[in-house]
Amino acid sequence: MTDQHAGHDHTPPADQDGPLTYYQTMEIALRELLVEKGVVTADQIRAAVEAMDARTPAAGGRVVAKAWCDLDFKQRLIADGTAACEELGIDMGPTRLVVVENTDDIHNVIVCTLCSCYPRMLLGPPPDWYKSRAYRSRVVREPRAVLREFGTELPDHFDVRVHDSTADMRYLVLPRRPDGTSNLSEEALADLVGRDCLVGVTLPRLP
Amino acid sequence: MNARFGPGDAVRVRVAYPPGHVRTPYYIRGREGVVERVCGAFRNPEELAYGRSDGQPMALYRVRFLQRDVWPDYAEGGGDTLDVEIYEHWLEPTAARESTE
Known part of the structure; x- marks a missing residue:
């Protein structure tokens, strides 16, 4: 659904909710295993992503x-x-x-x-x-x-x-x-x- | 690190098509260039990709190629070059260099 006013478009970006690819499944499985086994915490992964995104x-x-x-x-x-x-x-x-x-x-x-x-x-x-x-x-x-x-x-x-x-x-x-x-x-x-x-x-x- | 080649050495990239995680682009195989620098010693990505991290590090080079030697129909500048990082086991000395040894 498009919500348009003042000449610009408020349609939110589409969710990427198609089927997972092979490598997406692999990445999620590996990440979850690392967290489950206590190798890294979910917050450490989040913080690493945040730090990388903050680089400009x-x-x-x-x-x-x-x-x-x-x-x-x-x-x-x-x-x-x-x-x-x-x-x-x-x-x-x-x-x-x-x-x-x-x-x-x-x-x-x-x-x-x-x-x-x-x-x-x-x-x-x-x-x-x-x-x-x-x-x-x-x-x-x-x-x-x-x-x-x-x-x-x-x-x-x-x-x-x-x-x-x-x-x-x-x-x-x-x-x-x-x-x-x-x-x-x-x-x-x-x-x-x-x-x-x-x-x-x-x-x-x-x- | 024992580097087989040094800056200025003429080399050719081996023509080979091994399966697996290979970081030597197809377009540069068989091409001749000159070592621009020795980058240091690194483990072979073809082994690392399969979890084999016990191999000896090997020399990695930056090799400079003339674009017209890479692409026979290269239509831009005659002095244009392309530098590619290539691991030692992909390089062989060219005939010109062998004859001076």
Whole structure:
């Protein structure tokens, strides 16, 4: 039933109450067993989900703004992404972070063709497009065409480097600092850095 | 960790189709690239996926491929590259490297 007023729609999202898939059944069974056997509590699982959902791309933006303002930090970030993020108080868990730097002739873009590996500790859960088969299969095959669909036009002299997260590394793009931002504070710079430029499908906003 | 390859080494990804949890994409099998870095030692996901966690960790590499070597009809930039993480047992030295050994 649709409840519509003032030009917008109040229909609640559909419940996912179709039959459970094989893997959904498996996940529920495993979770319930772990709780029944006292390995973890239901509240610990809930708290872990809450903590993961609370992560946002703001953490990634903070890392990039720091790297733009502090050359020594930037060098440490490129040498060991995990350790440098932990310097800023970000809990990286088991994540092994590789930071790839955009320059005036190199543009980097991240994908996981096998599933949806993503630097969740810095960016939160991945967007739906990152998990889509279309993005995963096309960005390794025709990256510039995909970037254009995101509104990102690169000059011809750029090399595009695609990074496929097939195993144990996770990736963060370090975008170029936009021109005309020399007077901005680190906090203001962080606001220019959106999620999508940290995956490499866009460039930072201009101030 | 004993890494068989180092940065700059030319390698080829083995062509094999084992069943199970394999993290070497189909599209890169048989392609030749250059080791970009050694990422460290990790346990083989093909074993871990079946609960076998007693194996020795092995070297994981980032291998850089020229896009035009991956896709013969690649129509974008000639310098464009694709980096893929590949476990050591999927890599073999190319003929060019063997001849210098």
